[in-house]
Amino acid sequence: MKISYNWIKEYLDLNVKPADLAEKIERTSVEVDDVIKPSDGLKKIVVGHVLSVEAHPDSDHLHICQVDVGEDEPLQIVCGAPNIAKDQKVIVALPGSRIADNVKIKKSKMRGVPSAGMICALQEIGFPEDVVPKAYADGIYVMPADATPGDAVYDYLGMNDSLIDLDVTPNRGDMLSLYGTLHDLSAIYDLPVKFDQPAVKETGAAIADQLTVHADAALAPQYRMRLVKQVKLAPSPMWLQIRLWNAGYRPINNVVDITNYIMLKYGQPLHAFDYDKFSGQDVYVRTAKAGEKLTTLDEGEHDLDDHDIVIADDQKPIALAGVMGGLDTAIADGTVTVAIEAAVFEHDHIRKAAQRHNLHTDASQRFERGVNQAGVQEALDAAAEMMTDLAGGEVQAGTVVATDNVPAPAVITITMSHINAVLGTELSQDQVTHILTTLGCEVTADGETLTVTVPVRRNDIHIPADLLEEIARIYSYDELPATLPTGRMTMGELTTAQKLMRATRHSLEGLGLNQAISYALTTEDKAKMFMMQASETTKLAWPMSVDHAVLRMNIITGLLDDIAYNSARKVKDVALYEQGRVFYREDGVDRPNEQEHIAGAITGTLLPTAWDLPAQPVDFYQVKGIVAAYLKDMAVNGDVTYVANHDMPEMHPGRTADILVHGHRIGFMGQVHPTIAKQFKIGATYVFELNLQAIIDMPKQENQYDVISRYPAITRDVAMLVDDDITNEQIVALIEKRGGAFLQSVKLFDVYDGVKVPKGKKSLAYTLTYQDKHATLVDDAVTQAFEKVEKRLQDDLGAEIR
Amino acid sequence: MSLKDKLTELHDRGLAEIKKSADLKDVNQVRVSLLGKKGPITEVLRGMRDLDAEERPKVGAFANEIRDDLTAALAKRREELENAVLNAKLANEAIDVTLPGTPVAKGEPHVIQQIIDQIEDLFLGMGYQVLSGPEVEEDKYNFEMMNLPKNHPARDMQDTFYITKEILMRTQTSPMQARTLETHDFSQGPLKMISPGVVYRRDTDDPTHSHQFHQVEGLVIDKHITMADLKGTLQVLAHELFGDKFDVRLRPSYFPFTEPSVEADITCFNCGGKGCKVCKNTGWIEVLGAGMVHPNVLRMAGVDPDVYGGFAFGVGPDRFAMLKYGVDDIRNFYLNDVRFLKQFTKKG
Numbered sequence A: 001m002k003i004s005y006n007w008i009k010e011y012l013d014l015n016v017k018p019a020d021l022a023e024k025i026e027r028t029s030v031e032v033d034d035v036i037k038p039s040d041g042l043k044k045i046v047v048g049h050v051l052s053v054e055a056h057p058d059s060d061h062l063h064i065c066q067v068d069v070g071e072d073e074p075l076q077i078v079c080g081a082p083n084i085a086k087d088q089k090v091i092v093a094l095p096g097s098r099i100a101d102n103v104k105i106k107k108s109k110m111r112g113v114p115s116a117g118m119i120c121a122l123q124e125i126g127f128p129e130d131v132v133p134k135a136y137a138d139g140i141y142v143m144p145a146d147a148t149p150g151d152a153v154y155d156y157l158g159m160n161d162s163l164i165d166l167d168v169t170p171n172r173g174d175m176l177s178l179y180g181t182l183h184d185l186s187a188i189y190d191l192p193v194k195f196d197q198p199a200v201k202e203t204g205a206a207i208a209d210q211l212t213v214h215a216d217a218a219l220a221p222q223y224r225m226r227l228v229k230q231v232k233l234a235p236s237p238m239w240l241q242i243r244l245w246n247a248g249y250r251p252i253n254n255v256v257d258i259t260n261y262i263m264l265k266y267g268q269p270l271h272a273f274d275y276d277k278f279s280g281q282d283v284y285v286r287t288a289k290a291g292e293k294l295t296t297l298d299e300g301e302h303d304l305d306d307h308d309i310v311i312a313d314d315q316k317p318i319a320l321a322g323v324m325g326g327l328d329t330a331i332a333d334g335t336v337t338v339a340i341e342a343a344v345f346e347h348d349h350i351r352k353a354a355q356r357h358n359l360h361t362d363a364s365q366r367f368e369r370g371v372n373q374a375g376v377q378e379a380l381d382a383a384a385e386m387m388t389d390l391a392g393g394e395v396q397a398g399t400v401v402a403t404d405n406v407p408a409p410a411v412i413t414i415t416m417s418h419i420n421a422v423l424g425t426e427l428s429q430d431q432v433t434h435i436l437t438t439l440g441c442e443v444t445a446d447g448e449t450l451t452v453t454v455p456v457r458r459n460d461i462h463i464p465a466d467l468l469e470e471i472a473r474i475y476s477y478d479e480l481p482a483t484l485p486t487g488r489m490t491m492g493e494l495t496t497a498q499k500l501m502r503a504t505r506h507s508l509e510g511l512g513l514n515q516a517i518s519y520a521l522t523t524e525d526k527a528k529m530f531m532m533q534a535s536e537t538t539k540l541a542w543p544m545s546v547d548h549a550v551l552r553m554n555i556i557t558g559l560l561d562d563i564a565y566n567s568a569r570k571v572k573d574v575a576l577y578e579q580g581r582v583f584y585r586e587d588g589v590d591r592p593n594e595q596e597h598i599a600g601a602i603t604g605t606l607l608p609t610a611w612d613l614p615a616q617p618v619d620f621y622q623v624k625g626i627v628a629a630y631l632k633d634m635a636v637n638g639d640v641t642y643v644a645n646h647d648m649p650e651m652h653p654g655r656t657a658d659i660l661v662h663g664h665r666i667g668f669m670g671q672v673h674p675t676i677a678k679q680f681k682i683g684a685t686y687v688f689e690l691n692l693q694a695i696i697d698m699p700k701q702e703n704q705y706d707v708i709s710r711y712p713a714i715t716r717d718v719a720m721l722v723d724d725d726i727t728n729e730q731i732v733a734l735i736e737k738r739g740g741a742f743l744q745s746v747k748l749f750d751v752y753d754g755v756k757v758p759k760g761k762k763s764l765a766y767t768l769t770y771q772d773k774h775a776t777l778v779d780d781a782v783t784q785a786f787e788k789v790e791k792r793l794q795d796d797l798g799a800e801i802r
Numbered sequence B: 001m002s003l004k005d006k007l008t009e010l011h012d013r014g015l016a017e018i019k020k021s022a023d024l025k026d027v028n029q030v031r032v033s034l035l036g037k038k039g040p041i042t043e044v045l046r047g048m049r050d051l052d053a054e055e056r057p058k059v060g061a062f063a064n065e066i067r068d069d070l071t072a073a074l075a076k077r078r079e080e081l082e083n084a085v086l087n088a089k090l091a092n093e094a095i096d097v098t099l100p101g102t103p104v105a106k107g108e109p110h111v112i113q114q115i116i117d118q119i120e121d122l123f124l125g126m127g128y129q130v131l132s133g134p135e136v137e138e139d140k141y142n143f144e145m146m147n148l149p150k151n152h153p154a155r156d157m158q159d160t161f162y163i164t165k166e167i168l169m170r171t172q173t174s175p176m177q178a179r180t181l182e183t184h185d186f187s188q189g190p191l192k193m194i195s196p197g198v199v200y201r202r203d204t205d206d207p208t209h210s211h212q213f214h215q216v217e218g219l220v221i222d223k224h225i226t227m228a229d230l231k232g233t234l235q236v237l238a239h240e241l242f243g244d245k246f247d248v249r250l251r252p253s254y255f256p257f258t259e260p261s262v263e264a265d266i267t268c269f270n271c272g273g274k275g276c277k278v279c280k281n282t283g284w285i286e287v288l289g290a291g292m293v294h295p296n297v298l299r300m301a302g303v304d305p306d307v308y309g310g311f312a313f314g315v316g317p318d319r320f321a322m323l324k325y326g327v328d329d330i331r332n333f334y335l336n337d338v339r340f341l342k343q344f345t346k347k348g
Helices: A005-011 A018-028 A178-189 A238-247 A254-266 A347-356 A362-369 A376-391 A416-423 A429-438 A464-475 A496-510 A556-568 A620-634 A674-679 A692-697 A728-738 A779-797 B003-020 B024-035 B040-050 B055-092 B111-125 B153-157 B175-183 B227-242 B295-300 B317-325
Strands: A002-004 A031-036 A043-055 A063-068 A075-079 A089-099 A103-105 A107-110 A113-116 A118-120 A163-167 A202-206 A212-215 A222-229 A270-274 A282-287 A293-295 A301-303 A309-312 A317-320 A338-344 A394-397 A400-404 A411-415 A442-446 A449-453 A574-584 A593-603 A640-644 A651-661 A664-672 A685-691 A714-723 A743-752 A761-770 B136-138 B167-169 B191-200 B212-222 B248-252 B258-267 B284-293 B309-315
Touching: A002 A005, A002 A178, A002 A238, A005 A018, A005 A178, A018 A031, A018 A163, A018 A178, A018 B248, A043 A075, A043 A118, A075 A089, A075 A113, A075 A118, A178 A254, A178 A429, A202 A222, A212 A222, A212 A400, A222 A376, A238 A254, A254 A270, A254 A362, A254 A376, A270 A317, A270 A376, A293 A317, A309 A347, A338 A376, A347 A362, A376 A394, A411 A416, A411 A464, A416 A429, A416 A464, A416 B227, A429 A442, A429 A449, A429 A464, A464 B258, A496 A574, A496 A593, A496 A620, A496 A692, A556 A574, A556 A593, A556 A685, A593 A620, A593 A692, A620 A640, A620 A651, A620 A664, A620 A685, A664 A674, A664 A692, A685 A692, A714 A779, A728 A743, A728 A761, A728 A779, A761 A779, B003 B024, B003 B040, B003 B055, B024 B040, B024 B055, B040 B055, B111 B191, B111 B212, B111 B227, B111 B317, B175 B191, B175 B212, B175 B295, B212 B227, B212 B284, B212 B317, B227 B248, B227 B258, B227 B284, B227 B309, B227 B317, B258 B309, B284 B295, B284 B317, B309 B317
Parallel strands: A202 A394, A212 A282
Antiparallel strands: A002 A163, A031 A163, A043 A063, A043 A089, A063 A075, A089 A103, A089 A118, A107 A113, A222 A338, A222 A394, A222 A400, A270 A338, A282 A309, A293 A301, A309 A317, A411 A449, A442 A449, A574 A593, A593 A685, A640 A651, A651 A664, A664 A685, A714 A761, A743 A761, B136 B167, B191 B212, B212 B309, B248 B258, B258 B284, B284 B309
16 A cells, blocks of 8 residues: 555654655554655656647647747647647656656657657656546646646646555554554654544435445444435546545546545545436345346456345345445446445455455455444545535435444453563553553553553454554564573484484585475476376366476476476586475375485586596496495495386386395386486486485494404405396305305406307406405415305306306 | 825715716715725725834724715715605606696585575574474464464465365475474473475466475474564574674564564665665565464464463575575576586585
């Protein structure tokens, strides 16, 4: 809501600049989005008097005007507006002036005719399109006839006012009006405010004989109408138009403008009906019936149902209550009798109606947050008074009232010790009482216990905590001391799982992978790829886009998206890991299980190519090395094995392995299937994904000390030819099993399957290290053990020792 | 010529030869020719038996002196020559030390993670626990128990990704307040926790909005926790993350789960509080929301608000990172451009 600085000053004797006032409001009440002075940035824009208008000889729409701008000679200005006419007072941007958007106006020629400046529309001097009166929407603006040529236009148009744009939080509906803001400022600055008292002149007949209103108090706790006859529709006076357009409203006519003005001033939305268009003399507040329709003021057509509150006459709905009036009964040319409605509607209904019909209006916004229920009649009276003053209306005697439920004011008891204990302050009872009194509360004291009666307009204050906020903010948060909690000591320590997750990240970073954080919401296709277990998908009911519609059941696709993003930007070497959750859901259960996973993806080279480091494209074994080193860091207890998996649809059938710990599958690794890589528009990429929760839950090995033997080790190398389908794992397992008591380690040092070995065979070579921890090994013992192994390799695996 | 004179002459000649020797081989030859068994000194000493018994020890001592002197000179010359050889070799081995070092595999933590870790470590040090909650939440915890009943107008403030009517992507880490309050045993001590995590909002991604971002919730509940404690705690947080020069101010705000509710601003990074474009000339930047936990929240979780109370706060690591490093587009955090990730390498 944009609130006028000048308007505030009419009621409050403030001696602060607009920017300072705005800051004070922000520090004490509600956020301020902006402070705007409409004339800022404009220069040399003055009133002009159009002395003559002639058609341009070379144009069918341009006119050549002589304009008095208060100087000795009139200016010749070429103007293309259709509504330009002799004797108008207009807005002239002089040569050398600046208009909206910092555009500079210079002398020029238009189709050969010199033009010294420009006659402006309101939009051209910065007015938003939607506040410009309709009559001037497509042409220049015509100033009041008494404007003096040569005067700057700003004061005539209210442009020297400062407008403070309040961003009102949902609890502070009371701040959506001048009066609400004044009440707060009165407390903030500790200054009195003098509010107007409406004085209605009821010159007509009794309203009760002309109109009856009926309402369900559950839908409308208050419902009132006044009737004004003999209304003469006309444009509003300038001062009123200025108030409206500065607040962001388009001036329409005096009657409609009055309802908007009263809403701005009191916060009470009003609606003006053309009484003569009612069918019958009864007005009902009721829920809509299925099948009823309403065309609203904005010409929108709405199908109604029994969730909607409508205002209806004998025949049909005439307004969507608290949201927008109907077109059929709107104030229009020819309207002479106006029924003014002032009501309180139940906020939930209004909120839902505004949502359902996508009609978020200033009225609905105020009803949703709650209006001042003690001020409904006052606002109605003020409107009626203005209808007489500005439209010559004859206010009929009395107000018809359907419901009149004004809530009782909240009464809250609070103690001084509680206030100071929660705020951490040492406020005196006088200070607190004064603050609450300036806010309009009545305070009575019994010892240190205060009984506080809260004004009805502050519908956000119900409990002691609400009063604490009022006291704290008016006292000023700056004055609060800054301390740290005291009391019983507590331990701050990460859990085992948290420590392991941190260790996981550090380990993988140490191994060269960068941490990525990708989107957990993805497409249905991607959510279902690289699955480690069967699961139903979990879909958003109303996603914003198909790209983020389903919860991921793998981490890898997010990393592949990241690689694609890098790749599209010519970043070819990418090594990423991500630690995050996947979401598995069982059929028939709405809420998925969240499982921590850890995944990695590498494309290009892991190490950047350099002058002393030739490019080494990432391969299976490099990633396996990373996975193995990581699992070693995590000290999982049990053998880690890798078993070829030919069946994962998204993975290369010959370059994928399941990762098992102690026989349990905890994840997989390998090359992304080239078809999938192509789908993601990425090059050869190697990935792994592990169930991190499983790793967290597994038993771990503690670090332990093993004596380093003082006795020398002896090594023997063995090279062999075996069939292609014999795996390294088989050979190592056999050597370890048959290697004897002194075999310490088996290390593969060569693999060859090139042209020098027969087809279907491969050559493998291992170093076997023997050591006795307690004595020097005898060569013979080693030879014996070694020969035994060689024989076993030949017998069991058909190896040909070379 | 006396023996002594001979020895003196030998000495002078020897020193000259040693000095002349050009390499280790020369040195060796000189050594053999001077001090060897067939060398001149040995020969001179053989002539000693012709001397008087009185003269003999004097000349002998002199001869030994000469020999030691020459031996030392030889050793010194040898060392000089050895050093020269070594130095020549090392000179040959010189490399261009300005060539770049061999790359090593080194990954970096995500900038958001760094901020979360920093916050965690700060609060661990102050005796807080770190808790994590579900990302797919029940409406009950995300809203209802946070004092946001269905149809509460504030629910419009945060558009929600619903999965079913009752299940949703959490819009905030605040549900962890309700979850921990429900289970905390106050007889074991006060509740002091932070809860970092991912949250989701029904937003269209653009430079300042992301449908996924992070929050760290903080909650302290005990018998005597004050709003001044909240202010002090937020000050410590601001100092940890941004530096001691940064001040914190509180402004009124509205959250259904706190009362009083405040927004906390910190001194603008860009201008240090003088006022600039970044802070819209206020000198302050809004960084987090906080407040004293609403009695309804305590009551709904089974905690007696007449006995216990305290504060809660929620901070956005994404926003912190954007402010701290001037990151102009929040999407950078989730697109994982390596050139972005590699910019935040400072450790400790």
